[in-house]
Amino acid sequence: MGNQPMSGRDVICTGLTKTFVGPPAIDAFAPTDLTFRAGQTTALVGPSGCGKSTLLKLIAGLEVPTQGAVMIGQETPRDLARRGGIGMAFQDASLLPWRSVRSNIALALKLSRQPQDSAAIDRLITLVGLDGFADARPAALSGGMRQRAAIARCLVTSPELILLDEPFGAVDELTRARLGSELPPLWRDKGTTAILVTHSIAEAVTLSDRVIVLSPRPARIVADITVTGRSAAEIESGMDAVSRNLRAAA
Numbered sequence: 001m002g003n004q005p006m007s008g009r010d011v012i013c014t015g016l017t018k019t020f021v022g023p024p025a026i027d028a029f030a031p032t033d034l035t036f037r038a039g040q041t042t043a044l045v046g047p048s049g050c051g052k053s054t055l056l057k058l059i060a061g062l063e064v065p066t067q068g069a070v071m072i073g074q075e076t077p078r079d080l081a082r083r084g085g086i087g088m089a090f091q092d093a094s095l096l097p098w099r100s101v102r103s104n105i106a107l108a109l110k111l112s113r114q115p116q117d118s119a120a121i122d123r124l125i126t127l128v129g130l131d132g133f134a135d136a137r138p139a140a141l142s143g144g145m146r147q148r149a150a151i152a153r154c155l156v157t158s159p160e161l162i163l164l165d166e167p168f169g170a171v172d173e174l175t176r177a178r179l180g181s182e183l184p185p186l187w188r189d190k191g192t193t194a195i196l197v198t199h200s201i202a203e204a205v206t207l208s209d210r211v212i213v214l215s216p217r218p219a220r221i222v223a224d225i226t227v228t229g230r231s232a233a234e235i236e237s238g239m240d241a242v243s244r245n246l247r248a249a250a
């Protein structure tokens with residue numbers, strides 16, 4: 001958490017499509033225009049297999065669109081990722097198995113050419129509830145602990161854009177609730193743009209400013225819901241709108 005984030009810019013998807021050539025050939029999306037606003041947290045929800053993770057990977061620069069483009073200002077995702085501007089925590093956590101938790105997090109700083117900041121690393125390790133496991137290797141952690149280490153790794157560089165795929169999928173309910181309330185302010189306060197994929201309607205609404213509901217594959221946007229606030233009534237009304245639209249799209 002050493003550096004200030006790069007100035008926030010919208011993430012703009014224009015005419016995006018993705019077809020996996022197969023066999024079988026799979027159209028993951030209908031042509032999609034979508035702008036993720038700088039500094040906002042947006043959740044993507046939709047039925048299993050509709051293309052949420054594919055969209056996240058296109059925005060990460062890990063997949064190449066069949067048509068269309070993703071741009072962040074004048075930069076492609078690959079440009080931004082190359083200079084450490086994208087933090088990712090994907091389902092498989094992808095920590096380096098031979099490195100400890102601390103050293104995996106430190107590596108993210110090194111790769112984005114930022115100074116090592118052991119106090120910031122320790123603070124994040126505490127925040128994600130991994131005190132006592134800083135020197136443990138990933139194999140000695142549970143799936144949920146690995147996910148939390150990946151989230152700490154993704155936040156340590158203060159990237160302009162963070163991408164979270166089922167960030168709390170393997171985490172128990174209590175930890176999920178704690179992380180859900182303690183982590184988002186960390187990126188919100190820095191003006192970070194965040195995009196997350198989740199199957200949990202409650203998680204989508206409580207973590208985000210906006211929820212995009214996608215149809216079954218090939219995914220198209222069926223609803224774009226603004227979460228108006230964090231009061232119980234506002235959260236419930238957001239959850240109601242998301243679940244109504246999910247049912248209607250099914």
Ligand SMILES: Nc1ncnc2c1ncn2[C@@H]1O[C@H](COP(=O)(O)OP(=O)(O)OP(=O)(O)O)[C@@H](O)[C@H]1O
Pocket residue numbers: 020021022026028046047048049050051052053054055217
């Ligand atoms: N590398 C790939 N090669 C071929 N097909 C793929 C590939 N990645 C994803 N797909 C297909 O694209 C479709 C969308 O997959 P994706 O993982 O994006 O869905 P999702 O909405 O994230 O699903 P879930 O909610 O189950 O994680 C699926 O039919 C999947 O089989």
